[in-house]
Amino acid sequence: xxxxxxxxxxxxxxxxxxxNGEDDEDEEDEGVEIENQYYNSKALIDxxxxxxxxxxxxxxxxxxxxxxxxxxKALKKIVKLLYRIGKHDKMITKxxxxxxYISKTASNSxxxxxxxxxxxxxAPPIGKPNVPVDIDLVQNMYDLTLKALLDTKNDRxxxxxxxxxxxxxxxxxxxTRLAKILRELHxxxxxxxxxxxxxxxxxxxxxxxxxxxxxxxxxxxxKLKELYHKALEIKSAIPHPRIMGIIRECGGKMHMSxxxxxxxxxxxxxxxxxxxxxGSPRRIQCLKYLVLAAMLSLSAxxxxxxxxxxxxKNDPEILAMTNLVSAYELNDIIQFEKILRDNRKTIxxxxxxxxxxxxxxxxxxxxxxxxxxxxxxxxxIPFISKELNIPATEVESxxxxxxLDNKIRGQIDQINQELHLEGSKSSHYWKYRSIDKWGRSSxxxxxxxxxxxx
Numbered sequence: 001x002x003x004x005x006x007x008x009x010x011x012x013x014x015x016x017x018x019x020n021g022e023d024d025e026d027e028e029d030e031g032v033e034i035e036n037q038y039y040n041s042k043a044l045i046d047x048x049x050x051x052x053x054x055x056x057x058x059x060x061x062x063x064x065x066x067x068x069x070x071x072x073k074a075l076k077k078i079v080k081l082l083y084r085i086g087k088h089d090k091m092i093t094k095x096x097x098x099x100x101y102i103s104k105t106a107s108n109s110x111x112x113x114x115x116x117x118x119x120x121x122x123a124p125p126i127g128k129p130n131v132p133v134d135i136d137l138v139q140n141m142y143d144l145t146l147k148a149l150l151d152t153k154n155d156r157x158x159x160x161x162x163x164x165x166x167x168x169x170x171x172x173x174x175x176t177r178l179a180k181i182l183r184e185l186h187x188x189x190x191x192x193x194x195x196x197x198x199x200x201x202x203x204x205x206x207x208x209x210x211x212x213x214x215x216x217x218x219x220x221x222x223k224l225k226e227l228y229h230k231a232l233e234i235k236s237a238i239p240h241p242r243i244m245g246i247i248r249e250c251g252g253k254m255h256m257s258x259x260x261x262x263x264x265x266x267x268x269x270x271x272x273x274x275x276x277x278x279g280s281p282r283r284i285q286c287l288k289y290l291v292l293a294a295m296l297s298l299s300a301x302x303x304x305x306x307x308x309x310x311x312x313k314n315d316p317e318i319l320a321m322t323n324l325v326s327a328y329e330l331n332d333i334i335q336f337e338k339i340l341r342d343n344r345k346t347i348x349x350x351x352x353x354x355x356x357x358x359x360x361x362x363x364x365x366x367x368x369x370x371x372x373x374x375x376x377x378x379x380x381i382p383f384i385s386k387e388l389n390i391p392a393t394e395v396e397s398x399x400x401x402x403x404l405d406n407k408i409r410g411q412i413d414q415i416n417q418e419l420h421l422e423g424s425k426s427s428h429y430w431k432y433r434s435i436d437k438w439g440r441s442s443x444x445x446x447x448x449x450x451x452x453x454x
Contacts, residue, residue, distance in 0.1 A: 033062060034059055034062045034063065034068075034070045034071075035070060037055065037058055037059045037062060038056070038059050038070050038073065038074055040055060041055035041056040041058075041059065041074065041077070042077070045081070049081050049084065049085055050085070052077075052081060053078050053081050053082065056074040056075075056077050056078045056081075057074075057078065059071060059074035060074055060075060060097075067100065067101045067104040067105075068104070069105065069109075071101065072098070072101040072104075072105050072109070072113060073113075075094060075095075075097060075098040075101065076098060076113050076116065076117060078094050078098075079091055079094050079095045079098055079117050079120075080116075080117060080120050082094060083120060083121050083125060084125045084126055084127075085125075086125070088134075088137060091121075092140065092141070092144070095117065095141060095144065096144060098113075098117070099144065099145065099148040100148075102114070102148060102149070102152060102154065102157075103152045103154075107154065107156065107157060110154070110157060111156075111157045111160060111161075114145055114157070114161060115160075115161075115164065117141075118138075118141060118142065118145065118161070118164065118165075121133075121137065121138055121141055122138050122168055135172060135174065138168070139165075139177065142161070142165045145161055146158060146161060146162060146165075149161060155188070158188075159185070159188060159203060162181055162184060162185050162188075163185065163206060163207075163210070165181055166178055166181045166182060166185065166210050167210065169181065170210060170213055170214060170217075173217070175214055175217070175218055178210075178214055179214070182207060182210060182211050182214070185203075185207045186207060188203075189203050189204050189207065196230075198234070198236045199236065201234045201235070201236030201237030202237040202239065204234055204237075205231060205234055205237055205239040205243055205247075206239075206243060208227050208230060208231040208234075208247065209231070209243045209246045209247050211223075211227055212224060212227050212228060212231065212246070212247055212250045212251075213246060213250060215227065215250075216250040216253050216254070219257070221254055221257055221258075224250065224254050225254060228247065228250065228251045228254060231247050232247070240278065241274040241275070241277040241278040242274065242275065242278040242280050242282075244270075244271075244274045245271045245272075245274035245275040245278060245280060245282060245283075245286070246271075247271075248267045248268070248270040248271035248274060249267070249268065249271040249275075249282070249286055249289070251267040251271075252264045252265075252266075252267035252268040252271060252286075252289060252293065253289075253352065255267060256289075256293065256296075256356065259359075261293050261296040261297030261298075262293075262297045262299075264289075264293040264296075264297075265290065265293035265294055265297050265299065265303075268286055268289045268290040268293050269290055269303075269306075269308075271286045271289075272286045272287050272290055272308065272309065273308050276308060283312075284312065284315065284317045284318060285350075287303075287309060287312055287318060287321075288317075288318065288321050288346075288347075288350070288353060289352065289353070290303050290309070291303050291304075291318075291321045291322075291324070291325060292321075292353055292356060292360070294325075295324075295325065295328050295360055295363065295364075296356065296359055296360060296363060298363065298367075302325065302329075303325075304322060304325070317346060320339060320342075320343035320346045320347055321346075321347065323339050324336065324339050324340070324347070327339055328364055331364065331367050331368045331371060333364055333365065333368055333387075333388060333389050334389055336361075336364055337361075337389065340357065362398070365388050365390065365398060366398070366402070366407075368387065368388060369384065369388065369398065369399075369402070370402075370407075370408070372384065372387055373408065373419075373421060376421060377420070377421050377422075378418055378419070378420050378421065379418065379419050379421070380417055380418050380419075381395050381396065381399075381412075381417045381418065381419060382417060384399075384419070392417070396412060396414075399412055399419055400412070408421065409421065409422040410422055
């Protein structure tokens with residue numbers, strides 16, 4: 001029998017020890033008949049779903065009002081099959097009957113059965129992948145479920161089911177509905193004075209993780225920052241590393257939006273380690289963000305030098321980022337831009353990374369420009385344009401920004417298309433040279449030897 005079929009457990013039933021042997025035999029015969037009816041019904045599914053549904057309904061009838069495991073499992077099958085053939089109204093009717101069984105069924109079995117049905121109706125029917133999911137139908141089914149769980153005071157399953165709905169709504173970007181569910185989840189973890197019940201730390205951290213994801217997606221960085229710090233302050237629970245990975249990843253994205261590259265790097269590194277510990281495939285995406293933050297922060301440390309990241313250096317999904325770092329170390333703009341063009345799928349087509357490509361290009365152009373300017377007191381703008389592989393107008397814009405930021409000292413002669421530099425360098429100049437440490441650690445050091453270039 002598959003995992004989807006909940007096994008019969010005699011411990012879920014009460015027996016009257018005063019019954020005589022004849023009554024016991026009658027009950028046993030009835031149990032065998034119900035069980036046979038269930039498996040006969042199962043055999044009909046491939047031939048005729050309507051006949052299978054009718055046969056499953058006889059399982060419920062044979063229980064004669066006693067709500068047992070076989071009726072519970074038969075109704076679960078009926079609901080799924082009705083969804084499969086698009087009989088939604090009848091499905092809801094049968095699901096309401098199914099929910100009356102949860103108070104008579106073991107909590108774990110109830111949760112698995114409910115979860116199995118909700119998973120089914122949250123995806124296209126079997127064999128119909130192009131049929132869109134009716135989110136209103138899904139919401140209705142969840143609402144019926146949550147009300148039934150509240151009525152039976154099954155708080156644990158209510159919480160897990162509410163969380164399941166919240167995750168579904170997040171995946172479907174239904175943020176208005178998601179906010180409502182999150183408020184209800186928060187309320188279940190509050191004390192009478194409205195503060196968080198720290199005894200429910202495990203539940204709180206899961207709620208915060210989802211809420212942080214929602215605010216990251218909607219770019220509400222004010223609320224994101226507030227919840228990010230709240231989540232990190234919870235000490236009453238040891239969260240699953242996947243949950244901490246989510247929180248740290250969102251924290252990294254928050255810091256990126258503030259252009260605080262170093263804090264972003266720290267959070268992405270923690271997120272990567274947590275995802276790696278949890279065995280989550282999300283670790284690869286997070287490692288890309290880590291490399292991005294490292295380049296933007298002008299860090300002298302190659303992220304692939306860490307023990308945790310080194311094994312992924314040659315991963316097919318990461319290789320493009322590895323090559324990007326190498327070009328960055330070498331200040332090789334032409335190769336850097338070529339890697340971006342040739343790896344659109346793994347780099348530039350990723351929405352989050354794409355947001356920072358211009359910052360990244362500006363960084364590498366700044367580094368190449370400052371290195372290029374180092375030996376000169378006068379240099380022509382067309383030459384810089386050729387070296388940076390950008391139009392002269394963009395070179396002028398970059399030079400103006402560097403002068404205004406006191407990163408270089410000089411004047412632009414627009415008539416003669418020249419830059420005249422003073423001899424001394426600003427302290428900011430050396431900040432933009434720190435990335436050369438990557439190159440020097442690899443034995444790479446480009447030299448320029450003339451004082452004026454035309």
